[in-house]
Amino acid sequence: MFQIKSPQDLGAAVVFLAVGVAGAYFGSELRLGTAGNMGPGFFPVILSWIVVAIGVIVGIKAVTVEGPRVEPFQLRPLLVIVAAILVFGYVVDTIGLALTAALLTVLAAFARRWREINALETILLAAALALFSVGLFVYALSQPFPAWWGR
């Protein structure tokens, strides 16, 4: 049927269509109102439909104009970094900044390929960053973190 000429554009089109359709769908429960008396749904729903239109245009471009291919997604760095961020958020209040900083450093190391991971270096870096961040953020800048295990 159609030949995909620009995979990047196709991907972008899918994202725009998804955002636009979601915006219009979840905005449908909001009152639209009239132009002279805009309801909460007026502007977002209009915007959503324009985003859908953009998605369609980009989609048409994807099957008509040659474009660059999509670089392969590398899940490892993405997932590891995202996991590290989430872990930080959910444990820092309980175990304190020092341990969390060290934990984050160790977790982040796994974003690299197995053979590139250097255990000793990572542990040293984790210790250094733990001390540095507690010193800087808790003691010097008095940011709202418990330093050691909940205190």
Add this chain to the structure above:
Amino acid sequence: MDFNLIQNLATGFSAAASLENLGFAFLGCLLGTLIGVLPGIGPIPTIAMLLPITFGLDPLSSLVMLAGIFYGAQYGGSTTSILVNIPGEAASIVTCIDGHEMAKQGRAGTALGVAALGSFFAGTVGTVFIAGFGPPLAALAQEFNSPDNFSLMVLGLVTAVILAHGSLIKAVGMVLVGLLLGLVGTDVNSGLTRYTFGIPEIWDRIDFVPLVIGMFGITEIIRNLEQTSLPRPQLSTRMRELWPRGQDFRDAWGAVLRGTGLGSVLGILPGGGAVLASFASYTLEKKVAKDPSRFGKGAIEGVAGPESANNAAAQTSFIPLLTLGLPSNAIMALMMGAMIIQGIQPGAAVMTARPELFWGMVASMWIGNLMLLVINLPLIGVWVRLLSVPYRLLYPAILLFCVIGIYSVNTNATELAICAVFAVFGYILLRFGCEPAPLVLGFILGPLMEENLRRSLVISRGSPWVFIERPISAALLATTVVLVLALIVLPQLRRTRKEAFRE
């Protein structure tokens, strides 16, 4: 007017130049350079990452520190361009061409020195520009009504899109997605929550900090980690001397003057800014040079001109933000976000209602420039050494500072989840060739656009003609249409745009 200008600046300096604020300017400059000089981190992620540290300060100090960070980050970008040929951002791409060539010839010190001196001169002129043009523009902005503001934002977003790199239509899409994201939260008019999906943390808007750190900082880390060979600087340079010699001065001063003039003017345009200015200046220098063939082989004018131009433009691009409340590029959007968090809504009102804040900020820009010159230049050796720290040791630290920054704003784990969501979103979009910068502009302007649209249509009882009936609004919209048509009708223009952004 001249007397006022001096008086106004005096107000600013007396507010900004307290010992404490000088300290913050110093710290900001230092941190900005420190992060900005790291390979693979441009000014936008640098500023995003450092934003949270400024939040605990009082408004003026925080703006002073922010200005320091801003200049430090910009200069850090130039340093990496010259020394290792890695432009941190589009504005320093042209600096790479001749700057890195000079470095290879052992004249890295001269290139860095000329960049810093030129930037300082341009920054000084830019400050005077703001002081001179600020008040009249602010007075004009007082005439603006809701329809005019709405049209102004349309113009600003359209020019920003035209000047963004990559595909036009995708940039438009990104602006619109940004606008939509900006509307998430409680609708001020009806009090209803929109698109919050029962997450209380986003009842009053999605927070700015996790969004920008996620889309710029974290995405950048992930992207760098994907490369098999991480940006590894080649430090073949010797730092013979920093201060340019007499001959260098003679070669460079003309370029500095032209770059400053060009940059100051281009910076004021909504959507303009550092990128356009540095490209334009490089082209101009090549045109006026007696022997254009020297360019690309280490011509000092090729560093002096663009560096002055991009600093002048960086300076004057504060004008639309501070007088009209319109951020002209993603960096200005970050500045605007920081001001809003401090409880300052940028615009003409700041100048009249809180002159010490406005003029203090203007003065602090100049102080930031000065700091750059007197502190950073002597420290070049340190920055160079920093460049050789391997990325595998840097990225955990950068990641850690990002998350600490986000968490310290609200001490809430949900903020980090939001950051993670936007990191993934930004990553996917980048893979599909969509730059995140236009999205941030839209995100900042979303609520303002809606409010101005609502008010305009209330005044006109729903008639959209109000945007054409008011002369200011009509002029702004006409400009927008002309710009868009020019881009569609004139194929050369489109080609120039493509070439300008080709790396």
